Amino acid sequence: MSEYVQHFPLGEATISIISIGDLRWDQQEALGVPESEWRPRYTASFEQPLQIPIQMVHIAAPGVSLLVDVGVYDYPASWADTLLIPGYTPPPGLMERLGEMGVQPEDISQVVITHAHTDHFNGATRLEGGRYVPTFPHARYYLSRADWDALDASGWLQRPDAPASHTLVPLAEQGALELVDGDYELGQGIRLVSAPGETPGHQLVRVESAGQVLYCLGDLYHHPVEVEQPTWMQVGIDRDATIRTRAAFAETALTEDALLIATHIPGLGRLTRTPEGVAWVTVNP
Numbered sequence: 001m002s003e004y005v006q007h008f009p010l011g012e013a014t015i016s017i018i019s020i021g022d023l024r025w026d027q028q029e030a031l032g033v034p035e036s037e038w039r040p041r042y043t044a045s046f047e048q049p050l051q052i053p054i055q056m057v058h059i060a061a062p063g064v065s066l067l068v069d070v071g072v073y074d075y076p077a078s079w080a081d082t083l084l085i086p087g088y089t090p091p092p093g094l095m096e097r098l099g100e101m102g103v104q105p106e107d108i109s110q111v112v113i114t115h116a117h118t119d120h121f122n123g124a125t126r127l128e129g130g131r132y133v134p135t136f137p138h139a140r141y142y143l144s145r146a147d148w149d150a151l152d153a154s155g156w157l158q159r160p161d162a163p164a165s166h167t168l169v170p171l172a173e174q175g176a177l178e179l180v181d182g183d184y185e186l187g188q189g190i191r192l193v194s195a196p197g198e199t200p201g202h203q204l205v206r207v208e209s210a211g212q213v214l215y216c217l218g219d220l221y222h223h224p225v226e227v228e229q230p231t232w233m234q235v236g237i238d239r240d241a242t243i244r245t246r247a248a249f250a251e252t253a254l255t256e257d258a259l260l261i262a263t264h265i266p267g268l269g270r271l272t273r274t275p276e277g278v279a280w281v282t283v284n285p
């Protein structure tokens, strides 16, 4: 098994974590936390930039072949100075990995976009005969209405150079996009859970099978330090909403003893209570 792909059972479902490559993550820049607060406890993860993965999740369950987020390792030039690693070559992409698993594009029944940040949706369409069409022709794509409205209000849907204009917009025009308000049942024990903060309509995917619970967290946390320090978050996002969402989620995850996959934290995890609060622990599938 590749280090970039992990599979494990969750009740009757099979979960696959597929990394499409790493980004550069400079926590000093990203979180904007004063040095006096991160030193000395978090020196190792703040003093130099980290490499963090971009992980998509595939959920196979009876009657379901669902993807959580759909990215390709192809980013705007503006990312070069901040998020890209000089000289980095990414591993095989999502489509190759699905192919290795025997999953064809036609097989995917649902695609959930946790939030409208480029790394989570830029693989939603592909070019065919000069026109953008859904990468997964039979899938319903689920995005929160709040994220769509925010992109629309900021003009990002209309800008030809913006990823949304050749992914989310064609999905909507071709009738493949479902805009979701709040929590939403997808059936088969799978539910979208509203988790605003990172974006106005950021959403989690909750999967329950045979008593086991998994949450796909999107960018609720980018790194385990944000679990321990829930007031630390990416500069510029909605602070109050993030703190509220994280507090409620941590209680739920602990109560449910849930397994967790965050897009940018490698592999599988769980939350655990500590004397100071909550921490992330890595779990071996």
Ligand SMILES: [Zn+2]
Pocket: 117, 119, 120, 219, 263, 264
């Ligand atoms: Zn992200």
